[in-house]
Amino acid sequence: MRAPDATDVPAPDAAAAAAARERLASLATPPGALGRLGELAVWWAGVRGVPVPPAPRRVDLHVVAGDHGVVARGVSAFPAAVTPLMVRAFLDGGAAATVLARQLGVHVHTHDLAVDTDWPPGTDPALTAHKVRRGSGSIDTDDALTPEETDAALAAGAALADASVDAGADLLLVGDMGIGNTTPAAALVCALLDGDPAVLTGRGTGVDGDALARKREVVTAAVTRARDAHGDDPRRLLGGLGGADLAAMAGLCARAARRRTPVLLDGVVVTAAALAAERAAPGSAAWWAAGHRSAEPAHSPALVALGLDPLLDLGMRLGEGSGALAALPLLSSAATLLAETALLADVLPG
Amino acid sequence: MRAPDATDVPAPDAAAAAAARERLASLATPPGALGRLGELAVWWAGVRGVPVPPAPRRVDLHVVAGDHGVVARGVSAFPAAVTPLMVRAFLDGGAAATVLARQLGVHVHTHDLAVDTDWPPGTDPALTAHKVRRGSGSIDTDDALTPEETDAALAAGAALADASVDAGADLLLVGDMGIGNTTPAAALVCALLDGDPAVLTGRGTGVDGDALARKREVVTAAVTRARDAHGDDPRRLLGGLGGADLAAMAGLCARAARRRTPVLLDGVVVTAAALAAERAAPGSAAWWAAGHRSAEPAHSPALVALGLDPLLDLGMRLGEGSGALAALPLLSSAATLLAETALLADVLPG
Incomplete structure (x- = not known):
């Protein structure tokens, strides 16, 4: 991910999207009866660069794992030792996201970044x-990271x-x-949206009471410290506040956009990283869609800042890619509807 | 559909649902990280009567078609002659719902009731x-119908x-x-909810202006007339206001409940019929889930009255079963997650 450069991020194919919109109509x-599914089909045509693209055929889920030093402050309901155990569950196919991926024919790639x-x-x-x-x-x-570590994670x-x-x-x-x-x-x-940690810090895996208060204090301190040190530089904030997992997610989302390849975002962690990526490479978000709205309070403002309206709002707060996976069939349905529904002219008598 | 009889409608299997809830936890x-998908899995266990039911394996979509004399009053953006043309599109597989059904492996049965x-x-x-x-x-x-026609449609x-x-x-x-x-x-x-026609009459296929005002007047006149004639008898109101298509939908939903078979509801038309069915046979709604929230304003109060919270809210207003079909993968995902996700005890070290 390099510094913002308007010529760096391609735009989706406006002609393909316009042709899809015409076909939709x-x-x-x-008119409009397919609601968001119709809009999704138009977006899919733009990012695939053809007026009537097939439904997604090869979908890769990258699960990016990492631990966070701040867990020592008591911000989580689970100890850090659970992270490698869950990574093992991904490799064994027992994690919730791997179950969904198997059902949907999605290829899962699990990466230990930190x-x-x-x-x-x-x-x-x-x-x-x-x-x-x-x-x-x-x-x-x-x-969270040195500048060198941040670079390495972005490149990864x-x-x-x-x-x-x-x-x-x-x-x-x-x-x-x-x-x-x-x-x-x-x-x-x-840090990126000048948001209030008291409002945007959520329960995560289920903290409340003293632990939630502690988590809010930690977020407040972190944001104040990092803004003082790094201003609003998205790349420096990723290294200052994110971690190698979030920086890698940002690098992945940004590179996908440069490679003209769409991304279906998941919950608050992925979306926070994507927000940093969009700040560093404006225009990237045009290549992304939002799978769901998480129960975490920081998720909605991040989605709004990205201009993304999530497909699902089911109170999920699991992460792992589960919200993106749950929404994937809607994208397949949208593409199939655009491709295969009869035209009104063919249904009405000549 | 007979008169209300509390012993007539079986309840879903509470023990199976309780076992599913225990497994979910x-x-x-x-805890709770799967949000509505977890709740959906528990409901599915109850209506399937086993603690860990497989995802739906044979799904039948019944598309019930009918015309409505009130179209002569100018309440629709399309002429009645379009109904048989769209029925033909169902038989030919080009209607939007048949496209989705084909994608999802759902069997479509199209019925001309009226x-x-x-x-x-x-x-x-x-x-x-x-x-x-x-x-x-x-x-x-x-x-809309004589009592004999209503009986015939319910039986159908x-x-x-x-x-x-x-x-x-x-x-x-x-x-x-x-x-x-x-x-x-x-x-x-x-009529069933004592609702205000000025608020609950929607744009349907896209009327506005004078046509929408006329539609509201027609609904107001119809409700006043039918309530005077039939009180709040749900069966009489189905015949007085519904039509053979809506009465058949009500009969289908009610019989499914008595046969311990779950139904995924669609938009405002199906849900209106289901509401009448629940009023006539209380307890039936426990066997139903709501696929989506339609853009039609009468849909939400009907869902609330049935105690159903829709899975999708995508601004769709097509009918045909399209909202139920769009939501179907979520039910499959919920069932698969409950069945195949590893247990925490198996992930944590002994």
Whole structure:
């Protein structure tokens, strides 16, 4: 992810989108009757660059895992030791997102960017091919990453996007896994949007009472510290508040846009990273759609800032890519409706 | 559909639902993190009668078509002659709902209950096997159906449910097709809920201005007339305001509940019919879920009265079963998540 450069991010294909909109209006349905599904089909035509694109055929989900030093401050209901256990569940196919992916024919790629563990011999080396470090600095007092680590994580995310695009993926999904990761996500959204940590810090995996109050204090301290140190530079804020997992997600989303490949976003962690990516490379968000609205309070303002209206609003707050996966069939339905519904002219007598 | 009888409608399996809820709480996800998908999985366990039911395997969509005499009053943007043309599009597989059904592996059954046409020789006789009449009385001045026609339509709907259940369907979807059918739907909801026609009458296929004002006047006149004639008897109101299509939908939904078979509801027309069915046979709604919230204003109060919270809210207003079909993958996802996600106890070290 480089500094903003208007010539850097291509725009979706406006002619393809316009042709899709025209076809949508000519289907054997009342005008607008498909609602958001119709709008989604038009977006899909633009990002696929053809007026009547097929439904997604090869979809890659990248689950990006990392630990967060701030967990030591007591901001999560689970200990950091759960992160590697859940990563193992991804590799074994028992994590919720892998269950959905299997059902939907989505390819899952799990990446340890910053899990605070050493894996036993025999673990698939692909898991750690892009590992930047173990954990991150505790963001209330320190930057999450050094500038070098931030660069490495951004480049890792870009490499993940490149690998999928080069393998023929027509849609990317991004998921997160990491105990404590809603804390850096909330901090990043607050820093980028000048938001109030008291409002935008959520319950994550289920903290309340003292732990939630502590989490708010931590986010407040982190945002104040990072804004003082880094201003509103999105890349520096990713390193200051995010962590290697969030920086890699940002790199992935930005590179996908540059590769003219659409991304279906998930919950607050992925969306916080995407918000930083859009700030660094304006125009990228045109390539993204929002799968769902999470129950985390920082998610909605981040979506609004990206100009994205989520497809689902089911009170989910799992992460992992689960909200993007749950929404994926709607995109397939939208594309199929545009392609296969009869035209009104063919239904009405000549 | 008989008169209310509390012993008539079985309840979903509370033990299966409780076991599903227990399993849901033991999955390797934070408590409640699956949001509505978790609740949907618990409902599915109850209506399927087993703690860990498979995703829907045989799903039947019944599209119930009919014309409405009130169209002569100018309440629709399309002429009644479009109804048989769209029915033909269903048979040809070009209607939007048939496109979605094909994508999702759903069996479509199209039924002419009251289309104002005679079909040419060679038309599949199954289409008209349950035909009650052509069109309906103009509800602002006359009952839509005679009591005998109402009985026949209710029985036809019950027969459709029986045929699907006997063929092994584990989920039924109901769709509508008929120019003008949001007028009887709005009238039925207003009559059953004592609602205000000025608020609950919607644009349907796209009327506005004078046509919308006329539609509101027609609904107001119809509700006043039918309430005077029939009080709040749901069966009489179905015949007075609905039409053979809506009465058949009501019969189908009610019989499905008695056959312990779940139904995924669609938009305002199907939901209006379901509301009458629930009033006549209280407890039936426990077997139903709501696929989506339509843009038609009478839909939301009908859903609230049924205690149903829709899965999707995408501004769709097509009918045909399209909203139920769009939501179907969420039900499959919910069931698969409950069945296949690892248990937390299996992820955490012993």
